[in-house]
Amino acid sequence: MRRVDTNIWLQRSLPWVLPFGLLLGWYLISSREIIPTYLLPHPGQVLVSGFDYILGDPQKGIYTGRFPGDFSASIGRVLLGFALATAIGLPLGLLSGRLEKVQLLLGSTLNALRAVPGICWLPLALIWFGIGLKTTVFLVALAAFFPIFLNAEAGARQINPTLTQAGTMLGMNRWRRVYRVLIPAAMPHIVTGLRLGMGISWAYLVLGELTGVPNGLGAVIMDARMLGRNDIIIVGIILIALIGRLCDTGLHLLLRLCFKSARRLT
Amino acid sequence: MSRNHLQIIYSRQDTSPEPVILEVKRLTKSFTSADSEQTIALKDLSFSIRQKEMVCLLGRSGCGKSTLLKLLAGFIKPSAGEILLNGEPLHHPGPACCMVFQEDALFPWLTVKENIAFGLANKPMTRRQKLQEVDRFIDLIGLNGFGSYLPREVSGGMKQRVALARVLILQPRILLMDEPFAALDAQTREQMQSLLQDLRRQFAPTVLFVTHDVTEALLLGDRVLLFDKNPGRISHDIKVGLPQTRSVDNEAFLRLRTHINQQLKEE
Numbered sequence: 196m197r198r199v200d201t202n203i204w205l206q207r208s209l210p211w212v213l214p215f216g217l218l219l220g221w222y223l224i225s226s227r228e229i230i231p232t233y234l235l236p237h238p239g240q241v242l243v244s245g246f247d248y249i250l251g252d253p254q255k256g257i258y259t260g261r262f263p264g265d266f267s268a269s270i271g272r273v274l275l276g277f278a279l280a281t282a283i284g285l286p287l288g289l290l291s292g293r294l295e296k297v298q299l300l301l302g303s304t305l306n307a308l309r310a311v312p313g314i315c316w317l318p319l320a321l322i323w324f325g326i327g328l329k330t331t332v333f334l335v336a337l338a339a340f341f342p343i344f345l346n347a348e349a350g351a352r353q354i355n356p357t358l359t360q361a362g363t364m365l366g367m368n369r370w371r372r373v374y375r376v377l378i379p380a381a382m383p384h385i386v387t388g389l390r391l392g393m394g395i396s397w398a399y400l401v402l403g404e405l406t407g408v409p410n411g412l413g414a415v416i417m418d419a420r421m422l423g424r425n426d427i428i429i430v431g432i433i434l435i436a437l438i439g440r441l442c443d444t445g446l447h448l449l450l451r452l453c454f455k456s457a458r459r460l461t
Numbered sequence: 462m463s464r465n466h467l468q469i470i471y472s473r474q475d476t477s478p479e480p481v482i483l484e485v486k487r488l489t490k491s492f493t494s495a496d497s498e499q500t501i502a503l504k505d506l507s508f509s510i511r512q513k514e515m516v517c518l519l520g521r522s523g524c525g526k527s528t529l530l531k532l533l534a535g536f537i538k539p540s541a542g543e544i545l546l547n548g549e550p551l552h553h554p555g556p557a558c559c560m561v562f563q564e565d566a567l568f569p570w571l572t573v574k575e576n577i578a579f580g581l582a583n584k585p586m587t588r589r590q591k592l593q594e595v596d597r598f599i600d601l602i603g604l605n606g607f608g609s610y611l612p613r614e615v616s617g618g619m620k621q622r623v624a625l626a627r628v629l630i631l632q633p634r635i636l637l638m639d640e641p642f643a644a645l646d647a648q649t650r651e652q653m654q655s656l657l658q659d660l661r662r663q664f665a666p667t668v669l670f671v672t673h674d675v676t677e678a679l680l681l682g683d684r685v686l687l688f689d690k691n692p693g694r695i696s697h698d699i700k701v702g703l704p705q706t707r708s709v710d711n712e713a714f715l716r717l718r719t720h721i722n723q724q725l726k727e728e
Contacts, residue, residue, distance in 0.1 A: 357566045360536050363554045365580035365631065375582075379570045456570035459611060 236426040244426040276335025284343035292351025331403030338399040339392035350384025379456035397439040479512035488542035503693040517682030525693025559628035567612040574608040618649035
């Protein structure tokens with residue numbers, strides 16, 4: 196009991212050590228110009244550009260005040276792709292985990308496809324869907340599908356058979372068992388899969404947006420590279436990291452809010 | 462034939478016999494292992510249980526007791542033979558034959574209350590009636606104040622109380638119990654045994670209780686079926702005939718126990 200206090204302190208402070216350490220290192224390197232600013236801009240400059248990008252008046256510069264538009268474009272693509280991946284991957288994964296025939300049917304094909312890096316699909320996606328929303332959503336959905344599918348499958352397969360037997364015995368038919376036993380029992384795995392899927396969604400969003408769409412956080416990064424504005428590139432990276440983190444937390448909270456099993460088992 | 466080998470030592474005052482509720486006829490179950498070798502778990506098993514009777518199935522581990530219970534619950538299908546419940550063949554698992562598992566069969570994401578209420582979802586009752594019924598059972602099993610705890614937050618004995626309540630609430634025609642107290646410590650087991658006896662007095666369910674503990678079988682059962690291994694079959698069908706309230710140091714009880722122990726050794 197007497198170690199609790201120090202533990203809480205440690206728990207709260209430890210996550211911040213690395214970001215602040217990196218920031219400090221960066222500050223020192225830039226201030227002493229160990230690395231020239233055209234390669235690595237000064238953190239102060241990045242801060243100013245960041246404020247300008249997020250809060251500035253859109254009329255006054257190329258990147259000024261573009262954030263709200265870029266953000267809504269990007270998050271729309273991520274959510275659309277993620278929703279698509281969930282809608283297909285979750286039921287398919289649960290089915291494959293419970294029914295051997297489905298597993299035999301899908302298993303080897305999906306594992307072969309999984310071995311293909313997502314970036315390989317980019318040229319084909321460009322031919323099929325052109326530059327823009329559809330290509331990005333396709334890439335995001337494709338990438339997020341696998342962790343969602345695989346984890347749902349593992350969760351469904353590892354259910355304690357006694358629980359399904361108990362469900363049947365207590366009068367639940369097949370369909371009700373899905374909602375009252377299968378999904379709750381597989382919930383910890385499902386949550387893991389969805390969180391991994393959400394993380395990878397952001398990675399593939401940037402990939403999709405690098406191809407020349409006019410707006411979006413990935414587009415801004417690519418655009419800034421061409422104009423030599425590496426401060427804006429770093430602003431973009433930091434924003435994507437922050438938003439990705441928030442999305443993960445938000446998703447977890449939402450699942451915990453909606454499902455008893457997510458609240459009590461994760 | 463060694464059936465009815467043991468003479469009834471103390472016979473209870475015979476009331477008119479209850480009708481037969483469960484009848485097992487020449488039940489056989491064999492399994493095929495991965496290297497396609499046949500194992501016969503149960504062979505030509507026949508017995509019947511009367512309504513309100515409590516029958517204890519006694520045998521060493523691996524003799525097919527659990528297989529028999531799974532067959533009766535409908536979780537697996539027999540290779541040959543019949544199971545008749547009230548004269549009708551048993552098809553699907555369902556609330557008619559409910560099982561209390563050895564351990565870890567509560568839904569871990571549901572509270573004690575929600576676990577007990579689980580099977581009521583299908584019943585034509587109002588929400589309020591269901592809540593009242595659940596509260597009544599929580600009271601019966603002595604878990605007042607624990608209704609909103611999760612299974613992982615209560616003890617092993619409490620979990621088994623909940624497991625018992627969630628099936629009793631459905632008024633099953635037969636209650637199947639698969640060594641339900643085997644994983645508990647001695648003291649808790651005794652408490653659970655007396656709880657089960659209390660509940661029997663109130664609900665008079667028909668019970669088939671699997672155990673490997675001779676004392677437990679004699680303490681609880683009206684009849685004890687001795688199970689023989691390889692292949693699984695019933696070697697003795699013993700009517701216990703002791704008074705309802707039994708004590709382990711009673712002479713008749715001890716004599717019966719010694720006898721059964723001898724039978725088990727001979728096998």
